[in-house]
Amino acid sequence: MHPIPAQPLDGSHDREIESLAEFDEVVSAHGTLTHYRVQAVDLTDRTGVLTSLDSSGAVYLGCPMAPDAAAAVRACGALVFPPVPDLPFDPYRGRLYAPDELFDRLGEGYEATPDARAYAWFRRTRGDGDVFASMLRSIHDDAVSDALDELLAGSRVVGVMGGHAVARGTDAYAGTARLGRELARSGLTVATGGGPGAMEAANLGAYAAGFDDAMLREALHLLAKAPSFTPSVTDWAQAAFEVRGRWPGGGASVGIPTWFYGHEPPNAFAAHIAKYFANATREDGLLARSTAGVVFLPGAAGTVQEIFDNATPNYYESRGEPTPMVLVGRAHWTEHLPAWPLLRSLARDRPMEHRIALVDRIEEVPEALKRLGD
Template identity: 75%
Template sequence: MPTDRAANAAHNDHEIESLAEFDEAVTSGSLAGFRIQSVDLTERTFALLAADTTEAVFLGCPMQPEAAAKVRAGGALVFPPVPHLPFDPYRGALYSPTELFTGLARGYEYTPDARSYTWFQRTKTDGDIFASMLRSIHDDAVSDALDEHLLGSRVVGVMGGHALERGSDDYAGAARLGSSLARAGLTVATGGGPGAMEAANLGAYAASFAGEMLGEALELLAKAPSFAPSVGHWAKAAFDVRDRWPDGGTSIGIPTWFYGHEPPNAFASHIAKYFANATREDGLLARCNAGVVFLPGAAGTVQEIFDNATPNYYESRGAPTPMVLVNRDHWTRRLPTWPLLQALAEGRSMVHRIELVESVDDAPAALARMAAA
């Protein structure tokens, strides 16, 4: 029986997500059964008129009226683009920081990220089934793109609070952690926001550079320590670092518009941004197949610890994945999560997959120990 990943790979053979893929597929004269996702086909009318489109599905593909009429008549389903949206619900790829922050020079409020949040705020409680459908389609498309991107990757999550400021020792520690994990060949995944999340993505970005790049980047970023009160100033500092050191290492950010006060960070090379936070949280942790490191945080990080502990407890995703909690005082005294996690793990296989370490610099070795056990 094929694995889920093998099934996804086979299914992806019939997905078209770029004009180049369309041009290659249509040379056979048949698009039967294909799923064409958010590809501008306005200049491909002749090809569409000539192709077999039996049981094809066109998701948000602009095309000329005669082409749309023909492919429908040929047995295809056509979901037309939705005008006046600040996002593409049918998108076939993950976001990039540049895409989400387009227009930042005019002000953060002009960016697709801010405009999508404004749309979400306006529609999330109005009871409009069309708006809720668009959000669901978008989030499903993002999940599909994320699975395709991570196929075969060893993913390690880094969770932590959004309030951690640039310039602090803890921020620098989270950046070192991200760099160390990326240099070990792991794909770093975070919640994609500011604070500890940004620091880990920054570390992964810096992993492809030698020398003092990370230290210099930390100094530059410290001039804009927080995204409050100015997201624009905070984001510009990050893009200044990217401009000075282009083509950094890759990592994943998985943020949400549900928490509109948390902008995405610019150091995650690939961003899977969701409207539904529950989908985002579960999806982030489910994809961390090489373990999760939990840095000091508040309610959100505590929630993530037990969201991750539950499938480990029941082994609903297979063998438990490693969980490393960093900072003994934080997790035993300030927010005593560790004793409860130990109690849950007692007598179960997950007991060998949890560790509490004092320093962020101890986390990579803890992950390696548990992976080898």
């Protein structure tokens, strides 16, 4: 993340430590912690090191440490932002979430999980005007963005957008899963909004990319027993973990959900979950990182918003060369929600005009992406 600097930003601060192993390696190799950013590392057993080494210009973000150690590093001129007690999340985290972390204690019911408890905290605090709670949300989201950038550096990312209402057991869900599998098999990193429905299906497909085709057919059959996260998130999530347990070690993909829509749980098939409190930050982050293009499946208000959130920087070329946009479902996007005619009119005589396409069938998406990206 990008914390408040202990001294001017001259480039010397770009050294982060995000694990105890990294901490020990830096101490052994350099014998100093000057200008390092130490993020969410438990340093309670490193008091001797912290009291003997130079920490000038360092920043410690959410690192548990003994009082003597904290006093010593502050005396050196370091900044120390101590952990915040009784929070259901770590605002200074250095890694993205994993499904097992967000769904920990699922056996006690979804309400007991860190994901549900973070949403409950968000609902309690978002309207009370508490600047401290607002600050914690902002710090958390910045840390998540930093971790997401580190994860995706150099990757060719394709975003798959679609509605949360697509039920397991439907042709639409199965088709989206096959799309996610094909995109992953082609070497792309699949990124979704990280929730249920079409988002889960695309992440499931990426998870299944390394298995034979029979695995996905069987997984779809198992998941159909809990078609939706309503009425029971617990049953819905447990079905996903049953699939993961039967076929461990699936392919990696990214989910980028938000507690703003906390009634929609994250799905368990995205290996890396960048969950945000601020939906605007989440939306922009998902689209901006979809460097290989974005696929828009039939959806409602949220998907329409995403189409034009993505079209705007393509129109102005504010992120460089326009990226491909593929809308799926001719009748949906020309009659039910006619976003395509407006998008086509907007793109006329602009560089993005040759980077948009409307296809009728989901099977046409990979070829359309390839054509638009050439």
